[in-house]
Amino acid sequence: MKKLNRDHVVYTMSRQHAPVLTIKDGETVTVHTYDCFRDRLVPKDSSFDSLRFDELNPATGPIFVDGAEPGDTLKVEILRISLADMGVTEIDPDFGCLARLVKAPAFKRLPIEDGKIRFSSRLSLDQKPMIGVIGVAPADREIPTDTPDTHGGNMDCTQIKEGASVYFPVSVRGALLSLGDLHACMGDGEIGGCGVETAGEVTLKLTVIPGCQKPYPVVVTDSRVMAVASCKTVDQAWEKAVEYLHDYMVTETELTSDEAIMLQSIAADLSICQTVNPNKTVRMSIPLRYLEAYGYRQK
Numbered sequence: 001m002k003k004l005n006r007d008h009v010v011y012t013m014s015r016q017h018a019p020v021l022t023i024k025d026g027e028t029v030t031v032h033t034y035d036c037f038r039d040r041l042v043p044k045d046s047s048f049d050s051l052r053f054d055e056l057n058p059a060t061g062p063i064f065v066d067g068a069e070p071g072d073t074l075k076v077e078i079l080r081i082s083l084a085d086m087g088v089t090e091i092d093p094d095f096g097c098l099a100r101l102v103k104a105p106a107f108k109r110l111p112i113e114d115g116k117i118r119f120s121s122r123l124s125l126d127q128k129p130m131i132g133v134i135g136v137a138p139a140d141r142e143i144p145t146d147t148p149d150t151h152g153g154n155m156d157c158t159q160i161k162e163g164a165s166v167y168f169p170v171s172v173r174g175a176l177l178s179l180g181d182l183h184a185c186m187g188d189g190e191i192g193g194c195g196v197e198t199a200g201e202v203t204l205k206l207t208v209i210p211g212c213q214k215p216y217p218v219v220v221t222d223s224r225v226m227a228v229a230s231c232k233t234v235d236q237a238w239e240k241a242v243e244y245l246h247d248y249m250v251t252e253t254e255l256t257s258d259e260a261i262m263l264q265s266i267a268a269d270l271s272i273c274q275t276v277n278p279n280k281t282v283r284m285s286i287p288l289r290y291l292e293a294y295g296y297r298q299k
Contacts, residue, residue, distance in 0.1 A: 001027075001028045002021060003022065003029065003031065004025065004029060004030070004032065004060055004063065005032045005060075005197075005268075006018035006058075006213070008021075009200065010178055011054070011056075011145050012145060013059070013136070013137050013176070014128075014138070014142035015138070015271075017137070019062050019063060021063050022063075022065075022066060023065060025207060027206060028041060028206075030204075030274070031060050031061070031204065033179065033180040035084075035182065035198050036056060036139075036197045037056065037197060038052070038055045038056075038058050040055070042107070042239075043244070057180065057181050058145070059180060061178030062177060063176070065177065065206050066174070067210070067258040068208045068231055069163070069206045070173070071208040071212050072170040072208050072211065072213060073214070074136060074167070074170050075166075075167055075206070076165065076204055076205075076206055077204040081202050083112055083182060083202075085111065087108055087183075088157060088194075088198075089108055089192070090107035091112060091197065092105045092193065096193040096223055098192065101277060103135045107202065110184070112184050117184050117196050122185050128161070128186075128253065129182065129298075130159075130185075130195075131160045131181070132183055132195065134155070134160060134177070135166045135168065136152060136170060136171065137151065137175070137181075139171035139172060141282065144278075145178070148277060150215055152166070153253070155273055156190050156273050156281060157188075157228055157274075157283055159285070165219070165220045167214065167220070169213045169216070177206065179202060182200045183197060184196035184198050186270055189274065189275050192276075214227075215227065216229060219283070220288065222288070224288055225285065226283045226285035227244035229244055229282055231277075233280060234280045237280050238272075241284040245285075246260050253295050254295045267290055268285060269284065269286075270284050
């Protein structure tokens with residue numbers, strides 16, 4: 001198994017970035033990441049003056065996957081997420097759904113231990129590790145790591161977690177995968193702008209599915225299948241998420257278009273992933289077993 005340390009980070013996803021690691025199709029790699037603030041709020045003596053706004057959302061990579069070509073799909077299996085022992089969360093009067101209620105920037109260091117996150121002496125939260133930023137290089141654009149789109153990026157989807165598989169459309173040779181922005185936990189919507197931001201290590205298995213592609217990210221967990229959409233507004237994103245899941249159901253199962261719409265209406269769920277990034281992200285998910293009843297087999 002190969003390893004990639006966090007000395008190699010990018011702040012955009014682009015075909016212009018030279019790969020810092022090459023791995024074979026089907027190989028496993030462990031990637032070390034910073035938190036979204038490049039760990040600048042972790043030291044006890046840090047303050048908001050410690051932040052550098054040109055260093056937000058560092059993503060480790062990019063990783064070149066042998067055999068990945070435009071028109072293929074990159075399957076990313078998340079085998080393990082290991083977190084640092086300290087997280088931070090932050091609010092700001094210029095950012096988030098309730099920014100108007102925030103008088104001044106504030107942040108909180110949150111110890112992480114024994115599967116718990118200590119919010120205060122009165123409350124500990126369950127640890128639910130996830131990856132906020134993960135994606136591949138777009139075909140013809142340079143997209144900041146804080147911005148999600150069809151290439152992935154800063155989707156902040158709570159279901160991109162240990163045991164999940166994420167499928168990305170490959171637009172450039174080698175795919176050029178990068179990731180970062182781990183969260184020890186995060187609420188759907190991320191309304192304040194942050195989860196419990198933390199550094200850590202992610203172990204991934206990367207597999208190329210040749211000659212097969214959906215033009216949007218798909219996430220499959222042990223119990224659900226979901227399509228993820230990111231657009232300028234939440235309304236635009238939910239409409240796309242509905243369309244994407246319908247397309248996936250019709251093309252990957254024996255369901256007719258009408259049957260897929262019916263099943264989406266009675267059994268699928270729309271969830272807001274995040275409301276705070278330059279594009280907003282929504283997912284639509286359906287139980288895996290419902291698709292398996294119509295011949296679905298995970299690639």
